Amino acid sequence: MADEKRFQVFVSSTYTDLAAERAAVIQAILRMDHLPAGMEMFPSADESQWELIEQVIDQSDYYVVVVAGRYGSIIDAEGISYTEKEYDYAVKSGIPVLGFVHKNPGQILASNTDLDKTAQELLDKFRDKVKSKPVNFFESPAELGGLVVTSLMQAIKKKPGIGWVRGDKAMTVEQEREIVSLREQIATLREQKAEAESALVEDVADLAQGDQRVTISVLSQSSISGRDDVEFVAVATTWDEIFADVGPLLVDESPEHEAEKRLATHLYHRASDEEKQTLDSVYYGKIGMPYDDWDIVKTQFRALGLIDKGQKKRPIQDKNKYLSLTDRGDRHLTQLLAVKSGVDPGKVDDSENDDSEY
Template sequence: MDKRYQVFISSTFEDLQEERKEVMQALLELDCIPAGMELFPASNDDQWTLIKRVIDDSDYYLLILAGRYGSTNDEGMGYTEMEYRYAVEKNKPIISFLHKNPGAIQSSKSEQSLDGKEKLKLFRELAQKKMNKFWTNPDDLGSVVSRSMIRLTKDYPATGWVRADEIVDENSMKEILLLQKENSELKEKLQSLNTTAPVGTDKLSQGEDEIDISYVYHYINTQDKEYIGEDAYMFTWNEIFRIIAPYLIDECDESTLSKVLKNYLKDKYYDAIVLIKQQEKIKKISNSYIKPENFQVIKVQLKALGLIQKSLKNRSVKDTFNYWKLTPYGDYVMTQLVAIKNKK
């Protein structure tokens, strides 16, 4: 929804007309709505009621202070200071822009009376107790206002104004709030699913439970005769998943997964395989692999545990491989098993 902020510009008028134009231009370029004395005189009791109403309706209050204190009411307080104090009373976000060197301002735009100078001095000190910036000329003021208003609206977000046709009615707002609640609940449920095992998997073999995997090898013995050997080796489900899971972060074909398991088995049981070679007088192993039946069981079990799922990505007709990838829960379990823990 496109929101615009109304900004009340408070200052003396005659001596700061050029500066006010620069400030209004800066505010308009920020899609703000300037409001100030150009719309009404500032020395009429009836108009003071109007001024207070405009300040009430404004989102931010901006004070420009230079060399004049300005016209006063019957009690001797300047109307600009009255506006400032009223904005403070109403807790409006306020920022003051004070001339950096009041002594350098030409005399025609400066207070002439000692009383006026003293009141301006006290008012300036009052304004410096809240957020304030300094400026030297109209162009500089416009730039400072632009930068400051961007920061002010971020630090102190206000209600703002929107087009009437963009306002959401009460029923629509209730529906939006209900949908937001449902969306939040669904996100929590999804997050829980990502870190929780699927229902029913507690009855399945998993974790540190063990499984035998058969290593099949075709070999030639010292008499140059060809044989097929098969030996079973013990693994846990966590061990198997820890080895193949990183390959499934994106996706991986079944042939590669089988080779990864075979190579891990050969490394883990290297000494046992060397001993078999010696006992069987094996001269050369021509081919070796994980027994296909075992690999199918591993694949089905990991799928049943909710750790992997088949990839449905479209591929070329020539690509006939089956591809697998991690489920969100599988990704979570992999992180727990593979990621390096802090030693502290």
């Protein structure tokens, strides 16, 4: 579908003096399989045609203006030319404008320049206006055609327009209805998911949570092959203290083993000096957790509606299990970690330096 899209490009300039340049621009646009539009479409350039010109500019995806040696016919009531009026309208409408200015105005044939001083002054001001935005400079019709192709390709890449498609390539009424139906199904599924999550966390009053204490085992096992040295200690903490440490990992989803590792580290730092010595006594010990204890914590947070399985799509070779915060979990984590008024997070309280409290 993207390859079938054609963009409409409005070409604005004076006419008789730039006939060859306009032809080069139009041919460049046609070679790119896009649709040129401009004064050739209008029987005359007068006020009665301006509404039609506005309409065509509004329907265009890009606007090209070419400035050389003539200013153009001046609109008596406004004191500016149609080319400048078209330019001002395109800029005001937010259409991407591609400006092309003659590199050496002094070398333009006298027959293709304004001899009237007022027109020359207006042209100089208009040229400066166009040059106030990024422009390309040209000397010949052939060079101008090449610059238009390059500039238009860059504009389409940076700011893709709406474009046009053939009637037989556009969506049919049935396809549009199918898309609407699919959107309605997605909305229904989201509502059902929200209801299921709500039911899951509807009544948690009887569940252990918050600042209630919980005792969990942490282990240290030798990482040396062939050794089965292992030590266990039971460490007291609270559900909120666990969640405050593990939760940040799950903000953007995390492998389950990383969350388990973070919990083991939390427990180690909460252990007393004597318990740490027991864990540290294992030769090349590696901190971990018994599977049962980890499952208890994970299941509890799911029951509380704070975490859920990860939902992001991943490569098929990724065999990890992922966990993520629910909306409820994200709100609860924010409440736990947000700095309260009057609290300096960088200041350490001496009363908290006792390792037995971690």
